[in-house]
Amino acid sequence: MTESEAMHTAARRYCTERMAELQHQPPVGGRGPVPVHYSRRLLQCLLEEIERHLPGEYAGLDATRRELTAIALSVNVKFSEQPNPLAVRVIQQERELFCAHINALGANTLANVAPLPFRRTLREDESRVLWQRVNERWGAGGSFWFPLVQFDEMPSDLLAFRLENLLTEIGIPRLRELLASHGVRRLYELNVEGFRLHLGTPARHGMQPEFELDLSLFEPRGQGERYWADDEIEWLIYLSHENTVTFAGEGLITSLKNLWPTWEKRWHMPESAILV
Secondary structure, X not given: OOHHHHHHHHHHHHHHHHHHHHHOOOOOOOOOOHHHHHHHHHXXXXXXXXXXXXXXXXXXXXXXXXXXXXXXXXXXXXOXXXXXXXXXXXXXXXXXXXXXXXXXXXXXXXXXXXXOXXXXXXXXXXXXXXXXXXXXXXXXXXXXXXXXXXXXXXOOOEEEEEHHHXXXXXXXXXXXXXXXXXXXXXXXXXXXXHHHHHHOOOOOOOOOOOEEEEHHHOOOOOOOOEEEEXXXXXXXXXXXXXXXXXXXXXXXXXXXXXXXXXXXXXXXXXXXXXXX
């Protein structure tokens, strides 16, 4: 790992560890952890911007330090409401804490920085191209996909399951192994707000980050509509807000069936869905 890579990695780790630290802070004044909310939002936006760049883009350690400091001081923090004076002060303090940490990193510390799995925030133009390809190949996009929408003629290369059954009987580590057996090392994580961007429609809740990430970070659980695919778009995985998981692609489905002998007992089709 070069010094620039170590500095970039240290900045990523600082953001994640600082957010975890803030998560355990007690409420302020009995009104909830308002300052913590603003601090965490700043750190989330900061991490997103740091991961938008690769360390190889910077010309050496000093340039990396300068660029990371510039990102911290300029990153835009979007809120649904107008930040109050307390929020503005807390955000500025959080920016300064990050800059102080980055400027204090010396050669000895950087030499001992442990690597992190690869994750890169996608640019808007990348998102548009990926969504166009996903939509052309699979018809996926909009608010929902199968099984929350159904087709007049059901494709043979789609299977959907309840998330809880998949996690209990297969588990995420084995799903990662399944993808690795298909040569997957990195994949794209997309979300519905990215598809709105592809259509030229403003995102309802602001543009949510989309990523190119290491397979070890593949985590099909949580809230919202999310999709995963690789460069070839020959398969697709879709997680819905109803906690269903859809697998698309003949090769991927064949491997899943071999891995999960009782899959037919867990195949999921909702009683009602939108017809397309």
